Amino acid sequence: MRVLPSGGRMWVYVFVGLFLVFLPVFAGDAEISFGIDFMILALAAMALNIIVGQTGLTSFGHAAFYGVGAYSLILLISKVGIPFWLAIIISPFICAVLGAIIGRICLQLVSFYFALLTLAFAELIYIIIHRWYSLTGGDRGLATERIPDIISTPVPYYYLTLFLVTISIITIGFILNSAFGQSIQSVRENRLRAEFVGVNVKLNLLIAFVISSFFTGLAGALYAGNAHTAFPNYAGFMMSGQLLICVLLGGMFYFEGPIVGAFVYVILQTYLIPITEYWPFVFGILIVVIVLLMPGGITSFIRSKFLLFHAKKEKILNT
Amino acid sequence: MNIEMALITLLVGLAQGMLFFVIAAGLSWVFSICNILNLSHGSMAMIGAFLCWTIISVAHSFWAGLIVSALGCACIGIFIEVILLRPIYRRDHIYQFILTFALIYIIQDVIKMIYGAEQTMIMKPSFLMGSVDLGGVMFPTYYFFVIGVGLLIFVLIHWFVSRTKWGRVIRALKVDRDMTSAFGVDVKLVLTGVFAFSCFLAALGAALISPLMAGHIGMDMFFLMIAFIVIIIGGIGSISGCLVGSLVYGVVNSFGIWFFGHWSIAIPYVLLVIVLMLRPCGLMGDPITE
Amino acid sequence: MKILEVEKLSKHFGGIQAVWDVSFKVESGEISAVIGPNGAGKSTLFNLITGHLDCDAGSVIFREREITGLPPHKICRLGLGRSFQRTTVFDRFSVFQNVQSSVIAGKGKTISFFVPVKKQFSEIVFSQLEDVELADKADMLAAELSYGERRRLELAITLVNRPECLLLDEPTAGMSITETEYITMLLKKLAKSYSVSLMLVEHDLNVVFNIAEKIRVMYQGRLLREGTPDEIREDEEVKRIYIGN
Numbered sequence: 001m002r003v004l005p006s007g008g009r010m011w012v013y014v015f016v017g018l019f020l021v022f023l024p025v026f027a028g029d030a031e032i033s034f035g036i037d038f039m040i041l042a043l044a045a046m047a048l049n050i051i052v053g054q055t056g057l058t059s060f061g062h063a064a065f066y067g068v069g070a071y072s073l074i075l076l077i078s079k080v081g082i083p084f085w086l087a088i089i090i091s092p093f094i095c096a097v098l099g100a101i102i103g104r105i106c107l108q109l110v111s112f113y114f115a116l117l118t119l120a121f122a123e124l125i126y127i128i129i130h131r132w133y134s135l136t137g138g139d140r141g142l143a144t145e146r147i148p149d150i151i152s153t154p155v156p157y158y159y160l161t162l163f164l165v166t167i168s169i170i171t172i173g174f175i176l177n178s179a180f181g182q183s184i185q186s187v188r189e190n191r192l193r194a195e196f197v198g199v200n201v202k203l204n205l206l207i208a209f210v211i212s213s214f215f216t217g218l219a220g221a222l223y224a225g226n227a228h229t230a231f232p233n234y235a236g237f238m239m240s241g242q243l244l245i246c247v248l249l250g251g252m253f254y255f256e257g258p259i260v261g262a263f264v265y266v267i268l269q270t271y272l273i274p275i276t277e278y279w280p281f282v283f284g285i286l287i288v289v290i291v292l293l294m295p296g297g298i299t300s301f302i303r304s305k306f307l308l309f310h311a312k313k314e315k316i317l318n319t
Numbered sequence: 320m321n322i323e324m325a326l327i328t329l330l331v332g333l334a335q336g337m338l339f340f341v342i343a344a345g346l347s348w349v350f351s352i353c354n355i356l357n358l359s360h361g362s363m364a365m366i367g368a369f370l371c372w373t374i375i376s377v378a379h380s381f382w383a384g385l386i387v388s389a390l391g392c393a394c395i396g397i398f399i400e401v402i403l404l405r406p407i408y409r410r411d412h413i414y415q416f417i418l419t420f421a422l423i424y425i426i427q428d429v430i431k432m433i434y435g436a437e438q439t440m441i442m443k444p445s446f447l448m449g450s451v452d453l454g455g456v457m458f459p460t461y462y463f464f465v466i467g468v469g470l471l472i473f474v475l476i477h478w479f480v481s482r483t484k485w486g487r488v489i490r491a492l493k494v495d496r497d498m499t500s501a502f503g504v505d506v507k508l509v510l511t512g513v514f515a516f517s518c519f520l521a522a523l524g525a526a527l528i529s530p531l532m533a534g535h536i537g538m539d540m541f542f543l544m545i546a547f548i549v550i551i552i553g554g555i556g557s558i559s560g561c562l563v564g565s566l567v568y569g570v571v572n573s574f575g576i577w578f579f580g581h582w583s584i585a586i587p588y589v590l591l592v593i594v595l596m597l598r599p600c601g602l603m604g605d606p607i608t609e
Numbered sequence: 610m611k612i613l614e615v616e617k618l619s620k621h622f623g624g625i626q627a628v629w630d631v632s633f634k635v636e637s638g639e640i641s642a643v644i645g646p647n648g649a650g651k652s653t654l655f656n657l658i659t660g661h662l663d664c665d666a667g668s669v670i671f672r673e674r675e676i677t678g679l680p681p682h683k684i685c686r687l688g689l690g691r692s693f694q695r696t697t698v699f700d701r702f703s704v705f706q707n708v709q710s711s712v713i714a715g716k717g718k719t720i721s722f723f724v725p726v727k728k729q730f731s732e733i734v735f736s737q738l739e740d741v742e743l744a745d746k747a748d749m750l751a752a753e754l755s756y757g758e759r760r761r762l763e764l765a766i767t768l769v770n771r772p773e774c775l776l777l778d779e780p781t782a783g784m785s786i787t788e789t790e791y792i793t794m795l796l797k798k799l800a801k802s803y804s805v806s807l808m809l810v811e812h813d814l815n816v817v818f819n820i821a822e823k824i825r826v827m828y829q830g831r832l833l834r835e836g837t838p839d840e841i842r843e844d845e846e847v848k849r850i851y852i853g854n
Contacts, residue, residue, distance in 0.1 A: 058413045105596060111412055112356050113599050116547060120591040123544070127585045179726045183719040186710045189699035196659070196697070197766060198685040198714035207720070237540070241420050248417050278432060284424035291418045292406055 009256075020162055024155045032154040038266045039165040040222050045246035045258030046172055047215035050208055052244070053252035054176060056188035057110070057205075060240045061102065061118030064125040065095040065213040067235025069220030071129060071136060074230045078144040084151070088164075088221050095217025096210050103209030107202060119237060126236035141231040151225075161222055168215050173255065175211065184208050216243075245287060251297025260298050323456050328573045334462035335531075336569020337469030342524030343546035344476065344561050345517020351556030352492050353510050355404060355415050359422035360521055361543025367392045367522020368534040369430055372439040389523040396518030400511045408510075423539060431536065439534035465527055469562075472520070476558050489513065493556060521546075548587045552594050554601025563602055611673075612637040612774050612806050613689070618657050618667035627653040629830040631667070635774065635808060640800055642809045642817045645827035646850060651810040652694065654827070655776050659691045660684045672773060686715060690772035694779045696759045698766065700752040704743055707751055708734045708765050715770030737769040740799060757788040761795070768799060774806040781813050789813065793820055818842070826850075 020039075024032050048062050072091035076082045082090070106117045129136050136142050151157045175181055183204050186194040195201050224230045233239060242265070250261025268286070272279040294301045346360045370388035375381060399422070407414050442448075450457040480486035488509055491499045500506040525542065532538075545568070553564025568590065576583040594601065613635040620628045628650045635641060643651050656662040658669050660681040668677040676684050685691070699707050712730045713719055738744040741761040746754065751762060760780065767775055780796070781789045793816050800807050811817045817824060817838075824841045826834040828850050834841060841847055 052413065056411070058416050060416075105592070109595065109599055112350070113595060115356065115412075115416060116551065117592065117595045119547075120588045120595070124585060124588045124592070127582075127588065131582055131584070174725075175722045177725050177727075178723060179713045179719055179721045179729060182706065182710060182726045183714065186699050186702070189701055190697055192693070193697040193699060193766070194710075194714075195681045196685055196691050197711040198682045198717075198770075199710075199719055200680075200682050204719060244413075244417060244420070248413070252413075278428045280424040281428035281432075284421040284428070287421035288403060288418060288425075291414050291421070292403070295410065295414060 013256075017166075024158055029154050032158050034266060034270055036154070036158050036161050036226055037223075038263055039161050040219050040226075041243075041246060041266060042259045042262040043165045043168055043222070044216050044219035044243055045250070045262045046169055047212045047219065048243045049247050049252055049258045050172065050176070050212040050215075052247050053257070054181065054188060055184050055205060055208055058115045058244070059106075059118045059212075060115050060237060060244070061106070061120075061122040062212070062216050062243050063235050063237070063239030064102070064122045065099060065216040066220035066223075066239060066243070067125060067129060067230070067232070068098055069095050069217030070224035070230040070234045071142060072217070073221040073224045074142045074144050075135070077146050078142070084146070084148050084225065088218075088225060091221040092214045092218040095220070096214040099210045099213025099217075100206065103206045103213070107205050107209065119240070122235060122237055122240050126232055129235055130232040136230075136232070139232065141229045143229040145228070147225060147228050152228075157226055161226070164218065164222065168218060169259075172211075172215065176255065180204065180207070245283075247297075248287070249290060249297055251299035251301075253296055254299040254303070257297055257299045264298065326456055327458065328577060329570060330458055330462050332570035332573030333566060334465045334569070335528075335573065336566040337466045338524050338528045338531075339545050339549050339569060340469055340524075340562050340565035341472055341527065342521050342542055343549040343565060344472075344558055345513075345520040346546045347550040347553070347555055347558065347561045348489070348513050349517045350550065352489060352513050353404075354408070355514075356412065356419070357514075357517070358416060358419035358543065359399075359426060359539075360517065360546055361539040361541065362423050362426035363392050363396060363518045364521040364525035364542040364546075365430065365534070365536075365538040366395065366426060368525040368529050368538060369434055369439060370522065371526035371529055372534055385523060385526050388526050389519045392522035393515040393519040396515040397511055400514040404514070405507065423543075427536060427539060436536060439529075442530065461530060468527065472523075473558065473562050480558070485509070485512075544587055548591045548594075551591060551599075551601055557601075560602050610637045611635065612639075612671070613658070613808075614670040615654075615658065616668050616670070618654070618669070619665045620653055620657055620662060621665060626830050628657060628664075631827070631830075631832045633825060633832060633835060635806055637773070638800075638804055638806055639823055640797070640807045640809075640821055641823040641825065642811050642821035643825050643827060644811060644814070644817055645833070648829075649827040650830040651827055652778055653830075655691065655778055655810065659689060659776060682714075685772075686717065688770075688773040690767040690770070690775045692763050692767050692775070692777045692780060694782060696756070696763050698751045698759055698762050701750060703748050703750055704738065704754070704762055705734055705747040707762055708737055708769050711766045711769050733769065737765050740768075740802075741765045741795065757784060757792070760784070760788075760792065764792075764795070764799075768803060768805065771803055772805060774808070777807060777809045779810055779812065781811065781816055789816060796820060 020035065023035055027035075044062070044066055048059065051057055051059050051062075069091050072094045073084075073087050076087035076090060077084055102118070102121050106114055106121070109117060130138055132138075151160055183194070183199050186197075186199060187201050187205060191201060220234060223234070246261035246265045247258050248261065249264055250259065251257035268283065269279075272282060276282065290297065296304075342364050346357060349355055349357050349360070367388045370391050371384040374387050375384040378384070403418060403422075404415070407418060448460065450459050451463065480489060488499065488504055491502075491504075492506065492509060496506060521542070525538070549564045549568050550561055551564070552568060553560030553562070568587070571590070572583070572586055575586045579586065611634045615634075616632050618628055618631045619626070631650075631654060643654065645651055653662065657664045660676070660679050660683070664677065668675060670676065671684070671687060671689055674687070676687065676689070699710065702710065709726075709730055712733050713726070716730075718729075735744055735747070738747055741764055743758060743761055743765065746758065751759060754762060764780075777796075781792055784792065796807060797820055799805070807820075809817070809821070821838060824834075824836060824838055825832060826841060826844075826847050833850070834844055834847055836844070
């Protein structure tokens with residue numbers, strides 16, 4: 001399973017990267033806003049795939065970190081008085097600590113039970129956020145006006161997001177490509193054998209979980225920074241489901257899978273919602289189709305078509 | 320809280336617990352026999368509640384509403400199992416999670432399409448309205464009815480599993496699917512049957528709960544969470560465990576609302592976390608093997 | 610030196626006593642086998658020694674250090690390796706990656722985040738692959754190998770860190786006669802050149818009498834007999850439990 005891009009795929013990355021850098025030059029506010037949402041979701045989905053794709057465990061709880069990241073940012077800025085630039089760095093660390101606690105508890109179990117326990121935590125965090133009215137404002141959300149003016153307009157915030165998301169994804173790439181990355185993949189392949197070659201499975205999975213929660217928290221913080229508000233539905237089961245859908249849609253077996261999935265999701269969300277009020281229905285059908293027909297997601301589908309094309313080309317050239 | 324309140328709270332807890340048992344029992348089997356985490360189980364229950372309301376509006380019969388909605392859901396369940404779930408039985412669990420999760424979206428919107436965003440309220444059948452006087456305390460009759468129905472269902476299931484041929488097949492499937500099929504059992508048929516049965520019970524439970532709770536769009540998640548908690552507490556694969564778990568949960572929840580008020584909605588999740596941490600196989604469930 | 614000492618190990622499951630009061634000592638460099646009818650407790654014994662199961666009573670001492678109760682990955686890193694009845698390898702990893710993962714874990718270098726893993730420890734991995742004659746298949750996925758090749762891969766994985774002691778659970782199960790002979794020869798050769806103590810659980814008595822210097826017989830959870838192949842071959846009790854009354 002090739003994780004990182006090389007050769008041809010590298011050029012796709014460069015092209016996309018350049019496109020993103022120059023987007024604000026020729027696009028309007030709507031497209032820039034789309035770009036910000038896409039990049040944040042891509043980061044969150046990439047972070048989730050550290051667990052889902054690399055370790056093989058399904059987590060329904062990642063929205064907890066997304067939500068806590070968002071609320072941490074707003075709370076740090078509005079109630080503690082920390083400047084935005086510091087708050088955006090501290091928030092992911094808060095989520096990492098939460099990830100260590102939740103991970104320590106959940107990783108004792110596998111499969112169904114792990115999924116259920118992560119789900120329970122996601123809902124618990126949602127409830128705490130929702131009901132702790134004095135701290136979080138409950139349903140009304142928590143807003144702040146103290147975001148620096150300099151990034152309160154779309155274009156600067158776009159570049160801030162681009163910068164942070166790019167470094168994050170590159171970092172994740174390095175981590176997945178390292179000995180650590182291979183060790184957690186080995187746990188996915190055969191947990192028993194991983195233990196019996198000397199991998200400290202519990203510790204490695206926990207570290208993966210903490211890294212994953214760190215970056216998910218960063219995504220949530222970025223989102224709140226853009227919206228200047230945090231709402232309870234940033235946490236909760238449905239948000240977790242959204243992240244999982246991105247991962248599945250794009251494909252969990254390739255590094256860029258979650259990015260592609262996030263892109264498709266945001267497109268669908270932007271253009272589907274205005275068309276019909278029954279967009280969850282369309283989404284649901286789409287997911288069912290993908291699970292049944294394209295389980296590897298879009299990236300696997302494209303790759304298999306590409307390989308097929310190559311094979312045919314070879315055949316033609318050789319006859 | 321005085322004795323009278325405590326007794327009523329207890330009765331409410333038991334009745335609710337019994338209803339949760341009916342809703343959740345099927346899910347326990349789907350877990351342990353079909354090996355599927357069916358996230359759309361709550362949605363099936365919700366269909367049952369709405370369907371029951373429709374039938375009662377048309378046919379004016381509570382009993383018709385119960386039976387037809389339960390059967391209707393069973394049919395929907397058969398459709399879902401055959402078309403959507405069979406292809407993914409042997410795949411990684413994540414696919415099952417995501418597919419059944421997508422069903423939540425689909426079913427929610429279909430209900431919205433048909434019924435709009437209104438809430439539906441069912442009246443109890445007239446002979447079940449009113450209360451029973453026990454030792455000076457007035458207990459609503461409906462609760463006793465519900466407890467009775469739940470116990471009857473439990474007894475029927477228990478008899479089925481321990482005394483009939485198909486019951487033995489189900490127990491065999493729990494242990495080893497391949498071996499059972501090697502004995503000439505049409506495993507696919509049985510799995511479909513189990514799934515349909517779980518939908519039947521879910522719908523029945525939801526229909527029975529309707530006079531106590533208005534049918535509304537968020538019902539699916541509500542039922543789903545409770546079903547999970549109940550089967551985890553009781554232990555997966557054990558119907559008796561499910562009963563015990565439901566009753567325990569029902570009573571704890573009922574008293575919990577008194578003591579924790581605003582925060583009582585967290586009770587199910589806190590319980591889930593505690594049980595999964597301390598004894599993941601629940602009170603009476605099959606031990607967990609990796 | 611006694612490389613492995615097992616003292617009064619016991620384990621029960623529910624009402625069944627799987628292993629009961631088993632004690633023995635393994636010499637350094639010894640090639641031995643554990644035999645016995647099905648259900649005798651051989652695999653359970655291995656699970657207890659390697660930390661996969663907690664024992665109810667007794668202790669395990671490896672290289673004069675108590676390892677009872679340690680988690681499997683720590684025991685593995687101390688030099689006690691294990692292969693399984695069902696070939697346990699990393700299916701979607703390449704042959705190279707399979708062995709490489711073992712090297713990295715064995716050296717305690719899994720917690721390394723920023724150095725690409727691709728070429729790490731190549732020489733060690735290739736050298737090991739050559740010893741089991743899989744070097745030409747280094748880039749193939751483990752899932753694509755034949756059954757016998759997967760067994761050899763598992764051997765490579767367990768041997769690459771030069772454990773002092775290796776427990777092999779039915780290494781020749783499901784193999785043809787030629788494959789069995791090949792594996793047996795390979796085991797003998799590598800045991801000598803790597804100075805590894807081998808302990809096999811085996812049902813194929815030809816292999817056992819071919820390779821083992823010492824044989825331990827288990828029956829119904831107990832260690833029935835311990836001796837050289839000749840002694841065991843002549844033993845009336847052993848003959849009886851195998852052939853029946």
